[in-house]
Every structure is written in C-alpha cells, then in structure tokens.
Amino acid sequence: MKLFAGGGMATNLERIQAMMEEIGPAMAEIEAVIQSEEKNWAIQFEDQSIIMLEWAERPDRIVLSSMLGIPSETMQLSVYEALLCYNLLWKDTGGVKMALAGPGGDLMLLYELYVDQLMLNDLQVVISNFSNISHVWSVYVTGESQDLVGNAPGPMDMLHLGA
Secondary structure, eight states: OOBOTTSOBOOHHHHHHHHHHHHHHHOTTEEEEEEETTTEEEEEETTSOEEEEEEETTTTEEEEEEEEEOOOTTTHHHHHHHHHHHHHTHHHHTTOEEEESSTTOOEEEEEEEEOTTOOHHHHHHHHHHHHHHHHHHHHHHHTGGGGOOSOOOOHHHHTTOOO
16 A cells, blocks of 8 residues: 555545556556546557556445447347347356447447455556457457458457456
C-alpha cells in the first residue's frame, strides 16, 4: 500500500490513478494513456486499438471496454448468437461480457476489474489479456478473418478466452 502526503493510506481510486500513470511505461505495446475527466482513461496500443477504462464504485472497480465493430448484415445472426453463447459462459470467461451499443451499433467487449488488492502487474496481465481477446473478437465480428490466410479462429474457438 502506498502512503500519500499526510501519511494516510491511498484510496483505491488514488492507487488506480498511480497505476495508470505507470502502466504506459511498464508495457511496451502501449502507445499512449490518456485521462479524460477524473475517472476515465483510454489506452491506445501500437496497433491503434483502444481500450477504455472507467472508474466505478460500490464496489470499487474499473470497467474495461473495447469497441469490436459492426458485423455485416449477412453475419449478424451468427455473430450475435456467438456473443450470447459467450456471455452464458461467464464462469469460463472470467466475467468478460459482450454488449450491443444500441440498435445497429457497435458490439462491445466489457470486463469489470475489482480493485481491492490489485497490483500493477495484475493490471498489466488483465489489460494484455483483454486487448488480445478484443482483437480476436474484433476480427471475427468485422469479418476480417475471411480475408486472412491460415487458421483464423472462429467463434467456437474463442469461447474459452477470458481475461
């Protein structure tokens, strides 16, 4: 636990704020960490993907989110079905969830990270795993996997991916 000026123990939010200042230099794949408002951050990676982190209370946690894109009309049913199946496997995925940002909107990947006892290395692992999961799902959702050569993962291969 870090002590802050005045000798008091840091609040969870203060600890997260400090970790967010350290996370960029600690992870080579991170290009930028941008804070918007007091309790929101955006992490941009070398591949230009972005993960949003939003502070939430009671209980203290950070909600990670990533836009996965919009599936083509021909793929919508199978993509939505795969994402709903993924949500049902919350025990296996570690609580990673999928959502739709409004009718016809982007699909989103979400994860609530509870911050009691969280250390910088734990946050690094979660962010790295979340980024990898987000990339795999984004490729599937947007149909880019059809253009790839080789063994691109399909939805059933991805059901086991958790943060």
